[in-house]
Structure formats: C-alpha cells, structure tokens
C-alpha cells in the first residue's frame with residue numbers, strides 16, 4: 001500500500017487491521033506520535049491528514065492511502081516549527097509525552113479558527129472572525145490531555161504563535 005507521509009511516498013505492507021498510529025510507530029519508524037490511551041481519549045496520537053487533525057489510534061491505516069499525512073517529525077522537516085520553538089520557550093512540556101499531539105493539534109486548531117469554524121463555546125456564530133480567547137483555546141485543545149499539567153505553558157505557546165500568524 002502507498003502512503004504520503006511527511007512529504008515522502010512510502011510503500012508499506014501490513015495487516016489491514018493495523019491502526020494508522022501503529023503503522024507510523026511500529027512499521028515506519030516514526031515514534032513521535034505517542035500511544036497514550038489507544039482509545040481516543042488523550043490526543044497523544046494526533047496527526048494531520050490533509051491539514052486536519054485526527055486521532056491516529058482510532059484510524060485504520062488503509063483508509064488513509066493517498067492522503068497527505070503529517071506527523072510531528074514532518075513539522076520539523078526544515079528546522080523547528082514555530083509551535084515547537086514556542087513550546088520550548090514557554091516550558092510547554094514536562095515529560096513531553098503529550099507534546100507531539102498537542103503541537104499537531106494546535107497547528108490544525110489555529111487553521112480552524114482562522115477559517116471561522118466555531119467551537120462549542122463560540123458565542124456569536126455569525127461573526128466574520130473568531131477571536132482566540134482563553135476559553136476558545138481551552139475548548140479547542142480539550143481533546144489533548146497533559147498529565148503533567150503543563151497547560152499554562154502550552155496555552156502561552158499557542159497564544160504567542162497564533163498572535164504572530166495573525167499580525
């Protein structure tokens with residue numbers, strides 16, 4: 001089967017019951033995406049498919065042939081991604097286990113809010129633009145858990161990069 005992962009075309013042969021997360025980690029040597037709960041509850045396995053965030057532990061790899069998959073390794077292809085740099089500067093990680101998922105999720109979330117996609121806490125659904133308030137950020141990142149409680153640094157890192165990209 002043929003995949004496009006981090007901009008590279010990759011052939012892989014595996015059991016069709018394999019999750020996308022297991023394909024990345026166990027078959028393709030991309031261990032950046034983490035297996036936290038393996039049941040869709042923690043966000044540690046978040047990757048981007050055509051720029052949208054998905055939980056790779058809940059995805060069957062065969063469904064994603066021909067789609068553009070980006071993992072945390074791909075975000076750092078030509079130097080650190082601004083969010084990776086910002087997580088470092090704001091101490092957005094402690095053990096770092098959740099960090100790849102947090103960063104992939106934040107990359108997609110920033111694009112979602114720029115496209116005007118509302119969240120559960122968006123007050124005005126007809127507004128032309130949505131501000132990334134503290135509540136919006138918390139709601140939109142709520143699928144990514146950090147057991148160390150590095151949330152303050154994570155929020156600061158995302159807030160800073162969002163502000164830079166919308167200047």
Ligand code: FES
Pocket residue numbers: 034035036037038039040041042043044045046055056057058
């Ligand atoms: S490992 Fe996928 S959501 Fe937890």
Ligand code: FES
Pocket residue numbers: 092093094095096097098099145146147148149150
């Ligand atoms: S930094 Fe450890 S779980 Fe988030």
